[in-house]
Amino acid sequence: MREPSGSSPSTVAVFGLGYVGSVTAACLASIGHRVIGIDNDEHKVQCLNSGNAPFFEPGLEEIIRNCAASGSLSASLHIEEVLDQADVALICVGTPSERNGNLGLDQLRRVCEGIAAVSAQRVKPLIVAIRSTVFPGTCDDVVIPIFAGCPQITVVSNPEFLREGVAVDDFLVPSLLVVGGHDAGAVAQVAGLYRNLDVEGCLVTLRTAEMIKYACNAFHAVKIAFANEIGALSEPLGVDGQEVMSTLCRDTKLNASKAYLKPGFAFGGSCLPKDLRALSYRASRLDVKVPLLDAALPSNQHHLDRAIRAVIDSGGKKIGIVGLTFKENTDDLRESPVVGMVEHLIGKGIELRIFDPHVNLEIIYGSNRNFLLNAIPHISRVLEPRLEDLLLWADQLVVTQKPTPEGVKQITGSKLPVIDLAGAGVARAS
Numbered sequence: 001m002r003e004p005s006g007s008s009p010s011t012v013a014v015f016g017l018g019y020v021g022s023v024t025a026a027c028l029a030s031i032g033h034r035v036i037g038i039d040n041d042e043h044k045v046q047c048l049n050s051g052n053a054p055f056f057e058p059g060l061e062e063i064i065r066n067c068a069a070s071g072s073l074s075a076s077l078h079i080e081e082v083l084d085q086a087d088v089a090l091i092c093v094g095t096p097s098e099r100n101g102n103l104g105l106d107q108l109r110r111v112c113e114g115i116a117a118v119s120a121q122r123v124k125p126l127i128v129a130i131r132s133t134v135f136p137g138t139c140d141d142v143v144i145p146i147f148a149g150c151p152q153i154t155v156v157s158n159p160e161f162l163r164e165g166v167a168v169d170d171f172l173v174p175s176l177l178v179v180g181g182h183d184a185g186a187v188a189q190v191a192g193l194y195r196n197l198d199v200e201g202c203l204v205t206l207r208t209a210e211m212i213k214y215a216c217n218a219f220h221a222v223k224i225a226f227a228n229e230i231g232a233l234s235e236p237l238g239v240d241g242q243e244v245m246s247t248l249c250r251d252t253k254l255n256a257s258k259a260y261l262k263p264g265f266a267f268g269g270s271c272l273p274k275d276l277r278a279l280s281y282r283a284s285r286l287d288v289k290v291p292l293l294d295a296a297l298p299s300n301q302h303h304l305d306r307a308i309r310a311v312i313d314s315g316g317k318k319i320g321i322v323g324l325t326f327k328e329n330t331d332d333l334r335e336s337p338v339v340g341m342v343e344h345l346i347g348k349g350i351e352l353r354i355f356d357p358h359v360n361l362e363i364i365y366g367s368n369r370n371f372l373l374n375a376i377p378h379i380s381r382v383l384e385p386r387l388e389d390l391l392l393w394a395d396q397l398v399v400t401q402k403p404t405p406e407g408v409k410q411i412t413g414s415k416l417p418v419i420d421l422a423g424a425g426v427a428r429a430s
């Protein structure tokens with residue numbers, strides 16, 4: 001494994017001088033690196049060499065002018081002219097949509113094949129960092145095999161998060177720095193390119209880095225669609241959608257926060273399903289289309305179905321379920337997705353027992369008790385009052401809510417295979 005290069009500036013070859021590549025090349029040069037841009041578009045290469053931006057982006061022209069004048073930034077049409085000197089090749093070529101929505105990798109393949117063609121005899125190490133947006137697995141399945149005959153080349157993923165229109169500012173004041181790869185030294189070296197910026201690098205695996213980029217863009221798109229649907233629904237109700245959303249964002253504990261942003265189990269309870277149903281219904285009465293809001297409950301059902309499938313596929317003969325209510329620290333069973341799961345599993349003839357520290361048939365009452373008895377009439381036969389007894393009985397555990405620290409210890413100590421639906425950190429494959 002190669003050691004990180006410490007604090008010395010690097011020579012970086014930036015492949016593709018479009019929106020991402022030009023900004024990346026210019027800004028890297030402005031923070032102390034020697035940068036050579038490569039593009040097969042002669043106009044862009046000429047622009048950079050003469051100190052001009054190839055397109056309008058606030059602040060870019062000035063940086064290119066200064067860096068071209070100082071000699072820290074130049075450009076070329078020819079790989080072989082520049083690659084010898086480079087420590088890192090940052091790949092910023094386009095990955096446009098194909099007709100069917102799939103990602104087009106032609107530019108990426110071509111540029112990597114071009115690098116491989118001149119690198120077989122290379123002596124100096126080269127890190128190829130993929131900055132273009134590519135689907136998880138692309139580096140492993142497409143890029144790394146292209147460099148199979150180039151022992152000096154190491155591949156990492158270093159996705160870009162800049163926004164056009166504020167791209168220079170986004171580069172120099174980054175919201176996030178992600179580098180992923182199989183080689184920790186190469187990952188650290190690429191993260192080190194940004195050491196003069198105020199950002200802490202997130203060093204992850206190769207596929208995680210690729211996936212983070214998609215998660216970010218999907219999240220932005222979902223946020224915009226959500227805000228627009230709330231705005232569209234507010235209008236016919238005589239409500240100011242701007243005020244609704246800006247007030248929503250003032251809650252930084254539950255709304256604009258990490259809350260609810262961890263993969264885990266399906267949602268349930270007495271509020272979320274009910275209120276989503278009401279919103280969908282009222283929107284349809286108002287003739288306002290809200291497909292994103294409409295999709296939340298079906299999405300939740302698919303998630304529950306995946307959990308049921310995972311339990312069935314585990315092949316466990318005695319399924320021990322930890323948690324029956326819709327989340328930890330409550331005895332509220334209404335619309336608990338676990339109840340639905342248990343109903344389904346019992347219907348399939350699967351033998352199971354359930355431990356929930358807050359569900360005691362002698363104590364719960366009213367609608368809560370009725371809901372449970374209606375859904376699972378024989379619940380008393382399958383409720384296990386002590387976690388210890390459940391662990392002794394079961395051959396497969398399913399954790400649906402975060403156990404207490406003591407519970408985590410007991411579950412981990414039991415050495416039983418665990419399906420961790422709650423993201424409780426107790427997963428152990430069967």
Ligand SMILES: NC(=O)c1ccc[n+]([C@@H]2O[C@H](COP(=O)([O-])OP(=O)(O)OC[C@H]3O[C@@H](n4cnc5c(N)ncnc54)[C@H](O)[C@@H]3O)[C@@H](O)[C@H]2O)c1
Pocket residue numbers: 015016017018019020021038039040041044092093094095107110111131132133134160161162163164
């Ligand atoms: N534009 C954005 O705001 C943005 C933000 C983050 C990530 N991304 C991702 O970054 C990547 C690049 O996006 P972009 O908007 O800069 O694309 P772009 O189309 O503006 O630029 C791509 C450049 O690559 C060049 N190129 C293509 N094949 C080449 C080759 N074989 N050799 C040399 N140069 C070649 C093209 O001439 C072009 O200048 C995409 O994967 C995109 O999804 C874009």
